Structure formats: C-alpha cells, structure tokens
Amino acid sequence: MTTELPPRDGDGYLLDMSDWTPEVARAMAEADGFELDERKWEQILKAREYYDEHSVVPPIRKFSKYLGENSKELFNLWLTGPMKPITKYGGLPKPTGCV
Numbered sequence: 001m002t003t004e005l006p007p008r009d010g011d012g013y014l015l016d017m018s019d020w021t022p023e024v025a026r027a028m029a030e031a032d033g034f035e036l037d038e039r040k041w042e043q044i045l046k047a048r049e050y051y052d053e054h055s056v057v058p059p060i061r062k063f064s065k066y067l068g069e070n071s072k073e074l075f076n077l078w079l080t081g082p083m084k085p086i087t088k089y090g091g092l093p094k095p096t097g098c099v
Helices: 022-031 038-054 060-067 071-078 083-089
Strands: none
Touching: 022 083, 038 060, 038 071, 038 083, 060 071, 060 083
16 A cells, blocks of 8 residues: 655755644655665654654754764764755655754
C-alpha cells in the first residue's frame, strides 16, 4: 500500500506540518530517492523533539550538541547540510540561517 503524499512546496516541505506522520516522512524520502536509515531516522525524531520543546528549528551546532554528536559527523552522514533533510522529512519548518 502506497502512502499518498500531502501537498508540498517547491522545496519538498509539507505545506501543513500537521500532515506529518512517520509513514508520510518515509514516503516523501522515497519519492525524493532519499534513503532514511535508522541513524537518520533517530535524528529526525530528535529534531522533532527539539522543535516540540523550543518551538524553533535549531541551528546545526546547537542540534549536534543536543544529539551529543560532532557536527562534522552529521555532515558526513547526510552528505549535505544536515538540517535541510532532517527538517524536511521531519515535517518541520525550513531552517533559517547557516545550515
């Protein structure tokens, strides 16, 4: 059974954050040709936890400290600015500033 994707903007972010579910996140990643392994999934859930606590998407340095990981490790894992895919597949707002 295929999960139907809710409306997304031109960058692939959900138009309505309340449309997010783990199934939607996985379907979005699959549609984008992006693989979410267990480690990436854990980071997505931690970003959602951070957002729930602080009502803001953290900058990468603050997020890596929150995770207890080196920011370079996050860049190596995601092969890009990590906060963009983390927030996108986490159903969170687009990050601002340096990502």
